[in-house]
Amino acid sequence: MTTDAPLLIERRGDVEWVTLNRPGRLNALDDRLTAELRDYFERLYRRRDCRIVVLRGAGQAFCAGLDLASDQARRFAEGGLAEAMDVQRDIRDIMLAMRRCPQPILALMHGAAAGGGFVLALAADIRIATPDTRMSAAFIKVGLGGCDVGASYLLPRLIGASPAASILFTGRDLSADRALTLGLLSDVVAPEALESTAEAYLAAMRATAPEALRMTKQCFNHSLDAPSFEAALAMEDRNQLLLGNEPAFREGRAAFLEKRAPRFDQP
Structure with a gap:
């Protein structure tokens, strides 16, 4: 894969680092990055060789967020209603595919x-950040509504209505420490510890039965x-x-x- 590709995918066993x-x-999102993100997450729906994604x-x-200098932003601002709706749906379909x-x-x-980068993080399942991370629903600062591409749905469910309103209505920055206090982040770690902290989560999830992990996300959402x-x-x-009739549960029970340690079959 060339280094100028807008989306890099590194396979590490059954985990993909995107x-x-x-x-x-x-x-920032432009047409190419938007299309590659959307296509990648939409294809994941029926894949069993990939168990976990790191973004x-x-x-x-x-x-x-959206690259305001891109042709994608120009079409949204200057195109007709149908063209602007196509741009809108191209981006929000990424978040939909991530949840599905x-x-x-x-x-x-x-x-x-x-902006849209903040909502990408909201659409993930676990968020880990460095102390310098600054999150914002910046849409409202450029004349758009603060509720965009899933923010009004995801953010209140993650941190509650009042804190979400204070972010969406103002566009103010949310610091990593405040986000951790609100429960939006699972960990705040030094930059050099970001990958190793993720690896600890990956190890715990990879130790579970593959179908049980998939169905846990489905049930949680x-x-x-x-x-x-x-x-x-x-x-x-x-x-x-359903899972109680699977070989993985019989192995898990026997191991207990x-x-x-249980020996679950890997895809």
Whole structure:
């Protein structure tokens, strides 16, 4: 893969490390990067060779959002309604695909995570950041609504309505320390510890049964929108009955009784 590719994918066993690679533009989204991100996450839905995804940015930032100097931004601002809607959907479909894919996604954040870049992180499942990370829903600072590409759905569910409103209504920066306090981040670590911290999460998830991990993400996201406690319980019941008939549970039970580590089959 050439180094000027906007999206770099490194395979490490059953984990894929996905790097936004427009460092000269703080990994801001243009047509190529948008298309490659959307296509990558949409293809993940039926893939079983990849169990977990790590998403990160090259250079000095995670992602600065839409590149306002790009042709993509020009079409949104100057094109007709249909053309602008195409641009809008191209970007928000990335977040939709990230939520739909069964692979857990870890976002490793540093520097700017603004606008659409902020929502990329929100659409991930686990977020780890360096102390210099600055997050913002910057849309409202350029004359657009603060609610864009999934921010109004994801952010209140992650940190609550009032803190989310203070971010979306003002476009103010959210520091890593404040995000950790709000529960948006799982860890804040030094830049040199970012990858090793992610590896600890990966090791724990890779030690689980493959189908159990996929179905845990499915059930978790379903329960965030469940209309009632009973509806969430029904999904949990369904998943446990399905997984209880799988060889992985028989191996896990045997390993527990024999006081050894389970040996789950890998895809």
